[in-house]
Amino acid sequence: MSTALRQRFQQLRFPKTSSHAVALVEDSVALRVSVQALVSVGILATDMAAATGNGLWAIPLSLMGAAWSYRQRRRRNLGAKIGIAVGMLLVLFFFLSRLVTQLGDSRVALAELLIQLQVLHTFDMPRRKDLGYSAVIGVILLGVAATISETTAFGGFLLLFLAIALPVLMLDYRSRLGLGAVKQQISLAPRRLLGVLLTVVILGLTIFALLPRLPGYQIRTFPVSNPIEFQGQFDGQKIVNPGYVKGDPSQAGEGGQTFADGAETGQLDSEFYSGFNQTMNQNLRGSLTPKVVMRVRSQAEGFWRVLSFDQYTGQGWTISRNDNVKTLKRPAWSYRFFTPPTVAQGQSKEIVQTYSILADFPNLIPALSQPKEIYFPTREIAVDLEGSLRSPVQLEEGLTYTVISEVPYRDRTLLSQATTDYPAKIQPYLQIPVEIAQPVRQQAEELLSKADQMPTSAYEKSLFLAQALKQNYTLQPNLPPLTDDQDLVDAFLFQYEGGYPDHFSTTLTVMLRSLGIPARLTTGFGSGQFNALTGMYVVKNTDAYAITEVYFPKYGWFAFDPIPGHALVPPSVEQNQTFTVLRQFWNWVAGWLPSPLTGLLSGLFALIASAFARLSLLSGWQGIVTGLLLVVGLVFAGWLGRLLWRSWRYRRWLSTLPPIVRLYQQMLKQLRERGLPKRSQQTPQEYVQQIQQQSPGLADIVAEISHAYVGWRYGGRPANLPYLRQQLRALMKMRSRSVK
Known part of the structure; x- marks a missing residue:
């Protein structure tokens, strides 16, 4: 069928369709x-x-x-x-x-x-x-x-x-x-x-x-699971830890104190951390089997706080005012709960966190300190006097919720100047058994006396004692259980000179109380392993531990970590999270490098960061001019580096070629820069004819070098390399004169 007939057939078949549409x-x-x-x-x-x-x-x-x-x-x-x-x-x-x-x-x-x-x-x-x-x-x-x-x-x-x-x-x-x-x-x-x-x-x-990690979550619709309907009356006083009590929360005893078999025999549950309960028994022995508990997407790294204790029992802790909890209700059209506001001076930063639960968890809601808004799928939650959050149901695998916390900045200068005029509501955090008060105080003062300059403020004392416990006492994983008449802190300081990780935090808390500094024990999770690809912190049950929180009038509670191997102060908003991915990548690379090289590179990076920090302080025309000069310098350095890189690659490539081929390629490069490129489909003879037409003055030299190259490649004839190099130099000089 001819083309005309075919087109006519298409028009008859599609009379209303334009040729353009077809x-x-x-x-x-x-x-x-x-x-x-x-x-x-x-x-x-x-x-x-x-x-x-x-x-x-x-x-x-x-x-x-x-x-x-x-x-x-x-x-x-x-x-x-x-x-x-x-x-x-x-x-x-x-x-x-x-x-x-x-x-x-x-x-x-x-x-x-x-x-x-x-x-x-x-x-x-x-x-x-x-x-x-x-x-x-x-x-x-x-x-x-x-x-x-x-x-x-x-x-x-x-x-x-x-x-x-x-x-x-x-x-x-x-x-x-x-x-x-x-x-x-x-x-x-x-x-x-x-x-x-x-x-x-x-x-x-x-x-x-x-790429800088800038703060996200610019909207107020956050990830939350589907609504969870709780049957029955919500009792915010009950804390249900599967490691202590099994089954329905309603079957637990007074305050949720029904213990599982392992807790009764003095052995830790292998899956659930024992510090998430109304009473924390620190005389239990054993270890946890690692298991991922949750993933956290947060604008800042931190200590995922779960529960705080105010009363020391001699071998653990309890929440003495557990009956004083407040039930919060949300409206039917929103997942958002508002917590009671806390009045504190000093700067703070709003941090959004989203938690995805991956394993069964107590009916406690982990969050950064000072939560102000909680997006949770139940109709009610509860908050106690310590600021800990409680759910009507245990947190199960697949549950997702979001917390907005107003995390305070840690200003050492301001906290060191805080007064010791404590309000009456702080008195429970000064409780200490009478029989150990005097020896613990003497030991604390002895440790403080070893400082080069005697600490005077509550903040400096807390900081020094936390460091002193790290340096003078050791972790002892095989510590025998305490007898009924033994005190944990007394045994830690004077008998065993160490203990389990949480024993360090208990000892620091009691020491500070003996000095008249209000402190409480707080349990939660370390930040976990940051995944640079997903941007989430992967938290395991083995990341759970206890820290000490100290109260400073007008500024609130701040944490100290005396456990050996941990940072003295848990990570918080005072750390810049902008380049987290780059920092995590560097930490991974540094693990493979020798220590001297790692130190050298770290010092170089610190110097560069310091230079950028100084530049960032400039303002006005001075800052604008400096910024422009810096940008121009970086662009010029990049351009120069690219030229040097290409020149090095070209010279390296030439060094691998036979001499006559190298000379022929150098000639082609000179002519290409003059605006006479050789096309890939052209033979050397065709290219010589092109040069004769476009630039007759160069044709003789180009013809000589080309004929010598063809004779060597296809006829095996040796070339007069010294003469040809002389001709190439003459070609380059002719090019220079033409440019002038």
Whole structure:
């Protein structure tokens, strides 16, 4: 059939379709398959991150729709379009209905809406731009999965998505320009694609490591689990630790004090930390089996505080005012609870934390200090006098909640100037058994007397005593159980000269009380292992321990950690979190380097950081000029480095060539810089003819060198290298004169 007849047949078959619209119909099967694979990866990534199960039905249906759409790509398909429009309206209606009833995070609902719309869209994709819409939906789904994912498994989907996206972009470009016209220029060879993929991955990881970690959560809709309905009357006094009591919280005794078998026999439960209960028995022995408890996404690293104790019992701690708790209720239309405000002077910073529980946990809600807003799925929670948060139900695997804390900055100068005029409400934090008060005080004063300069303020005394316990007492994992008449602090100081990790914090707390400094014991979790790829802290049960919190009038409670091997002060907002990823990467690299080299590089980085810190203090025109000069200097240094790098690579490449080939390539470089490049498809003789036409003055020298190169390469004839080098130098001088 002739071309004219074929075109006429198309016009008769599609009388209302313009020739332009027909031309836009996408016939590339490879492009369609690649786009569909791209969308499938986005669906699977979202399904993995949110565990929605959408991939089980969405991917097969979208494949069916894509196949049908390809077969019907040149038809009008009015019936299908009407059906798709109705389906999209129904999907939108169900989405809006769900959005009204769902109080918390709406990202999963939005992702499911996109998946449903994409499945409907696959049944009508005749044109190239329709495929572009699908590709954009795939990118959006991957972005949603990135914000929801809490593990590094997302990295595999990201690499797979990138590996598919590169050929999709190339195929789309080829389709736009015409496949035959660009077949030579755009190659889809696996080796070429792999090289581009590796380049993009390396550049992406470099940018990711150097990118500042700026504070997120600029909206007030935070991740929270679905609502949890609690049956019965909520008693905020009950604390239920599965390591102490099994079963229903309502079956626990007075204050939740029913003990499990291990607690009765003096042995620790192997899964649950014993410090999360109304009474903390520090005469228990044993160790925890490591298990991941939760993941935390936080704007700052910190100590995930759980519970505080005010009364020392001689072999542990208890909450003496456990009956004085306040029940908080939230409105039906919001997950947000407001805690009673705390009045404290000094600067503070708002820190948002999102907790994902991965294992059964007591009905206690971990949070950074000074929580002010809690987004929790139950209708009620409770807060005690120590600021600890309690839930009506035990925290189970899969639960997610968010806390906003107003964390105070730790200003050593201000805290050292704090008065010792303590209010009456602080008296419980000065309680100490009479029989050990005098010897403990004498031991504390003896330790303080060893300071080069005797500490006078409560803050400096707390800091020095915490450090003194680290240096003068040792961890003893095989400490025998105490007898009924033994006191833990007395045995720690005068008999064993050490003990379990939590015994250090108990001893520091009692020591400070003996000096008239209000202190309490607080249990919680260390920050855990930071995952630079997910941006989350992975917290295990073995990260749980106790610290000492000291009260400073007008400023509130601040923590000290006397446990050997721990930082003297737990991490908090005084540390800059902007370059956390880069710092974590450096810590990982430093672990593999020799200590002298690590010290040298650390000193260099500190010097650079100090220089930037000084520059940041400049303001006005001086700061602007300095900044501009710095930017210009960096750009010039980068340009110069690139030139030197290219020059070094070129010289290295020349050194690997035979002498005549090296001389011929040097000639081509000189001519290329003069504006006479040799095309790849030209033979040396054809290039000589080009030079004769464009620059006759250079033709003789170019012809001599070219003929010698051809004779050596194809005829094996030796070349007169000294003469040819002399001719090359003459060519370079002719170029110099021409430039002048």
